[in-house]
Amino acid sequence: MYNHPIFEAEIENLELIKESIVANGYSIINNLFSDEDIKSLLDFIKNKPIKYAQIDPKTRKQIKTLHHFNIHNYGKLFRDIPLNNFIENLNSLLLNDEFYKTPNYVPGNFVVNQYTARSANSALSLHRDDRNPLGNAYYPTWLQWLIPLEDTCIENGCTVIKPKTHKLSDNSKIKLIEEVPLELKTNQVVCWDGRLIHGALKNKTPGTRWALILTFTRWYIKQEFKMIASMDSQILNSLSDREKYLYGATVEERFSPEEGLSSKGDLKYAEKKINQYKLLNDALT
Numbered sequence: 424m425y426n427h428p429i430f431e432a433e434i435e436n437l438e439l440i441k442e443s444i445v446a447n448g449y450s451i452i453n454n455l456f457s458d459e460d461i462k463s464l465l466d467f468i469k470n471k472p473i474k475y476a477q478i479d480p481k482t483r484k485q486i487k488t489l490h491h492f493n494i495h496n497y498g499k500l501f502r503d504i505p506l507n508n509f510i511e512n513l514n515s516l517l518l519n520d521e522f523y524k525t526p527n528y529v530p531g532n533f534v535v536n537q538y539t540a541r542s543a544n545s546a547l548s549l550h551r552d553d554r555n556p557l558g559n560a561y562y563p564t565w566l567q568w569l570i571p572l573e574d575t576c577i578e579n580g581c582t583v584i585k586p587k588t589h590k591l592s593d594n595s596k597i598k599l600i601e602e603v604p605l606e607l608k609t610n611q612v613v614c615w616d617g618r619l620i621h622g623a624l625k626n627k628t629p630g631t632r633w634a635l636i637l638t639f640t641r642w643y644i645k646q647e648f649k650m651i652a653s654m655d656s657q658i659l660n661s662l663s664d665r666e667k668y669l670y671g672a673t674v675e676e677r678f679s680p681e682e683g684l685s686s687k688g689d690l691k692y693a694e695k696k697i698n699q700y701k702l703l704n705d706a707l708t
């Protein structure tokens with residue numbers, strides 16, 4: 424058994440949730456998505472052929488896991504998740520750069536770093552996904568959201584965390600902190616600071632353990648995949664202003680100073696970059 428009392432709260436308690444992420448490195452959030460949405464997401468994922476496996480962060484070897492990447496390309500239900508109001512509000516409190524002005528109707532200037540669906544099979548070693556040098560900064564620069572599409576438990580390979588390790592850089596101290604399994608129901612999600620040490624247990628059951636994992640970072644951090652480049656022209660044509668910020672179109676690298684002198688782009692700049700990707704799509708098809 425473990426001593427750490429697991430923190431969970433309802434979506435009405437935005438401030439408490441923020442405080443738990445700052446203090447404990449994570450928060451469980453109850454009743455964010457409807458049962459119906461979770462079921463539709465699961466049905467879609469279960470019917471989609473799988474192309475990829477995962478590299479273990481510690482051993483760098485391929486491990487047995489079912490994995491989908493860039494799932495913003497899987498249709499509206501998947502595209503709506505990063506736009507969820509609560510996710511947007513919490514991310515804005517923790518990841519926004521106050522020196523990067525956005526239009527009033529665009530609340531955040533952080534970006535999606537990676538958007539995947541994962542079903543546990545082998546165990547995933549303890550790791551942190553935030554690649555910044557270790558430190559004890561108050562604010563995170565990465566936030567990760569895990570949205571279970573099936574109940575998770577110790578038997579089927581739930582996530583494990585080492586609470587409060589997000590601000591620790593001393594490995595001997597990290598070793599002493601207990602590993603806490605986060606057994607989640609499908610009406611719960613968990614959000615953690617990307618510096619928090621976490622992993623996943625082995626799935627000992629014959630069933631799947633599907634979860635969506637959505638990583639957001641501050642705007643200047645390199646995305647795991649170039650989200651804009653992963654989209655076909657039809658999706659590029661349908662991006663809302665909010666999504667142009669969210670998927671990094673406003674902060675795509677400039678080819679030269681002729682494309683603008685600030686790396687904090689605006690919507691006009693995003694439009695230009697999106698057009699460049701449309702031309703690239705046309706050339707490749």
Ligand SMILES: O=C(O)CCC(=O)C(=O)O
Pocket residue numbers: 541543547552569580581582583621622623634636
């Ligand atoms: O699936 C999980 O519980 C955690 C996965 C994870 O940490 C990762 O893929 O980096």
Ligand SMILES: [Fe+2]
Pocket residue numbers: 550551552621
């Ligand atoms: Fe991870």
